[in-house]
Amino acid sequence: MKTEHVNQIASAVNAVKATDVKNFYFVACGGSMAALATGDYFLSREISVPSKVYTSNEFVHMNPRGLGKGSVVILRSHSGTTPETVAAAKFAREKGAVTIAISMDVESPLCKEAEYIVHYNYKDGSDVIDGETGVYYSLIFGILNALTPNEKYERLLSQLKNLENLFETNKKLTYDRAFKFGSEYKREKLIYTIGSGAYYHQAYSFTSCLLMEMLWIHSNAIHSGEYFHGPFEATDFDVPFLIIKGEGPTRPLDERAITFAQKFSDKVEVVDITELDYAGIDEDLKEYFGPAIAGAVLRQYADGLAEHTGHPLSVRRYMWKMEY
Template sequence: MKREHKEQINAAIEAVKEMKNINHIYFVACGGSMALMMPAQYILDCECEIPATVYTANEFVYRVPKALGPDSVLISCSMRGQTPETVEATRLAREKGALTISMSNSVGSPLWETTAYPIHYDWLDEQDMRNHNHTILHALVFGMLNVLQPNEKYERACQAIDKMDEIFKANIEKYALQGKEFGEAYKREKVIYTMASGGSYGPAYAFAICLLMEMQWIHSNAIHAGEYFHGPFEITDYDVPFIVVKGIDQSRFLDERAHAFCKKYSDKIIVIDAADFDMKDMDEDLKGYFASIVVGVVLRGYASALAEFRGHPLTVRRYMWKMEY
């Protein structure tokens, strides 16, 4: 990880350390940036008694959660740092006295200028994936945990960040062929569902709403694997495609159960099983938390392949950034 990123993360963690009694940690962003925060919220929910909630930014701005105040931490994120709702949520939180930490690819952007603790991240143009948003956020969250409730596990987690470039790349390569096969086989589909649970729900949500709906104009819905049996499974039929993500965190059983059912009734099941990931020598008790961000990177490869076979580049938009909305 670059020194500037480390320094910015450390400054934010030091500020968290000085807070006496955190009442709530708010993860606030929109779309793909919001999805990015779900695996981080999952880690806190499993490891820490401080409540942590993910909000889409405008819901946060208009709802104004009652607990938001000087004892709160807000973590926000916007790639370009210009998402008005996210900037406004950060401004609101700061006005209410909360500690604001914000991640952006754009130094000097409105979000950067609004927040107390900005953290820069690189994006696709940067080779070392430890500098990308998901890994930066994991570094922030494990670093926060380690000052809130110091533990050798979190120290190991902070060190494990260093392995992530190698791990991401190993899995991008490992899944390249499967991604192409997916792209070719599913290029004519009008609807593709995704399904996941636990820390992997975020990447499955991002794939559904950003990669499929936004960038490919394919109907989708990220079904929570636990909810599948309480409504959505009735949509299952031989010709209905599902991308089933099987995580390796505490919630894995939910994914296994959903997969076992849907593969009996649909001939179009694509499985991304984190148990097959090359996680190098990552410690067993940390693997699940890191695998959830590998899921997102692997899925992005599937989207790129799909885009290529459909002749519909991931960069094409009909509304976004083209008009007022």
């Protein structure tokens, strides 16, 4: 990892360590919110300090009662220009919270509003560890290790160097299936996605950012545990589902949803995270690396749809084209 990233992360981690932390807030919009939510899941699994994910505009308007001195607010915007997230950083800092901004641009409005900056490289030839996932994982597990030291976190941080190879290996491993999915589902006007645990956030990101935003395919992200509390009534032989079968403690929820969906629908695509390649990753750390690898694999599924529908992922109707 580049020295600048190491120093930025160290400064943010030290600030958290020096704080009598009462709570964590993860604040962003869209895909950035989904990415941050993985950190919320990890913190909830590992420590007793409460944390919560907010979409930026709600965070400001709701003004959480617990927000103030002792709060750590982690914000993310790819460009650093998302107005709602910039406003949230300003709001949180005024409340006395420790604010950490994650963005690819250190000169962005978001980074200028936050107290601590963690920036990542994007499409500049850098290794994955200096990209979005590597930098974010280094921050989150650095915080965990500072608050509750554990050799597990140290091992995880050392194994982040394997991410780039894992992304490339698993994209090759799933390429044929992903593009066949694109061919089989190219005429679908609606595709539901299902997941649980950290993978629910991957399902949400795939639904909102890839299917709906980029491909204009109607969708809804359904939590595997909630599938049987309403959504399963929409299941029928011609209703398509993409279900993430996760690696970790909530896998039984996914298995139950898959069993039912496959019984009544002829269009169930299962992405089994345990079948992916985890070379260089310790067995007890797979559940932490799985969500990151799943993100790269699911993007390939979107690429497959884009290829076969003839709809480029870069096309927008409204976003960045008008005031909204």
